[in-house]
Amino acid sequence: MNDSNRIRPRRLRRSQALRDMVSETRVHADQLIMPHFVLGEDGQQESIESMPGIDRMGPDRLLRQVEADRELGIRSVLLFGLTGDSTKDSHGTASKDPTGAGPRAIALLKKEFGDDLLVITDVCLCPFTDHGHCGPLENGQPDNDATLPLLGEMARVHADAGADFVAPSDMMDHRVAAIRDALDQSGHAGVGILSYSVKFASAYYGPFRDAASSSPQEGNRAGYQMDLRNGREAEREALLDEAEGADMLMVKPALAYLDVIRRVREVSRLPLAAYNVSGEYSAVKAAAERGWLEESLVVRENLTAMARAGADLLITYHARDALREGWL
Ligand code: PBG
Ligand code: ZN
Numbered sequence: 001m002n003d004s005n006r007i008r009p010r011r012l013r014r015s016q017a018l019r020d021m022v023s024e025t026r027v028h029a030d031q032l033i034m035p036h037f038v039l040g041e042d043g044q045q046e047s048i049e050s051m052p053g054i055d056r057m058g059p060d061r062l063l064r065q066v067e068a069d070r071e072l073g074i075r076s077v078l079l080f081g082l083t084g085d086s087t088k089d090s091h092g093t094a095s096k097d098p099t100g101a102g103p104r105a106i107a108l109l110k111k112e113f114g115d116d117l118l119v120i121t122d123v124c125l126c127p128f129t130d131h132g133h134c135g136p137l138e139n140g141q142p143d144n145d146a147t148l149p150l151l152g153e154m155a156r157v158h159a160d161a162g163a164d165f166v167a168p169s170d171m172m173d174h175r176v177a178a179i180r181d182a183l184d185q186s187g188h189a190g191v192g193i194l195s196y197s198v199k200f201a202s203a204y205y206g207p208f209r210d211a212a213s214s215s216p217q218e219g220n221r222a223g224y225q226m227d228l229r230n231g232r233e234a235e236r237e238a239l240l241d242e243a244e245g246a247d248m249l250m251v252k253p254a255l256a257y258l259d260v261i262r263r264v265r266e267v268s269r270l271p272l273a274a275y276n277v278s279g280e281y282s283a284v285k286a287a288a289e290r291g292w293l294e295e296s297l298v299v300r301e302n303l304t305a306m307a308r309a310g311a312d313l314l315i316t317y318h319a320r321d322a323l324r325e326g327w328l
Contacts, residue, residue, distance in 0.1 A: 025308040029073030032319040040101040050207035059105040072323040076118035092128030096153045103161035110162035120165040121158045126214040134170040141223045152182030159188040169196040171224045176244035195246035198234040201225035204279030238264045253277040258309040265310030274311035281317040296327045
């Protein structure tokens, strides 16, 4: 036995109680945000083939689902309002329809739950454009500065309906500033912005694009979403959004980008969200269905890893299952 043998890290791992006491990372229901896809008609409910366990729902069904989720401890939601193909156009005009699925759901949820539910809404044009890109096109790519006022209007409509936070996911330059101004000028200085600051062009969004029918008809989003090889640029995007007035930041996707979560955590003091995206969810679900992975343990491991990397908030389709089944 030499001196170093007196030091035994395993002493801290001897029992569950001890491990729980010294654990450095804890995931709590208060950190979880449940995403929802909202349809326009009451009574509507549709399963999503590539996202088992997640349904698109009309506002009334959503209300009941959110009520049940609240019983489990989920106190915040991220809403994606959808629209039918016949209402889509080049500029995503339906995105600012106050009678659309999103605004109706926002109003219904806030009327029912008030401040007992935090309603965050995705702000992006891609579910509303006929070409599927996140802004009106110029030479096949979204025109950055033409997109900004449209995002501002969409955010204002959500705020008018009662949204607590808007979450722009388009990756246009200066959109946080444009949305902040639009909100402030319409009497919504108290409505916050959770910016998808660091959003990578990722193949993990595949199931979401099925769910929201928001795939680009031509081309891809590499001209506006971030290149997955870049970490320094992630810090730059995060700091720009903070300077433009974002209240909270986000890194998306989460699992292949834990290093980026850590880097953003270290350069900003704002609350930081990790978005555990559709493809990350579906991959776990598919493997679990085949019996190849133990879902409960994998979900716990994934969510804990995001928190350990530095995320304060976890946006995840697993939220309901994790709380109902006690996986955390
Ligand atoms: C819309 C948007 C996307 C996601 C959130 N908002 C898709 C995309 O950018 O193509 C992805 C969410 C997920 O995969 O769960 N811009
Ligand atoms: Zn988009």
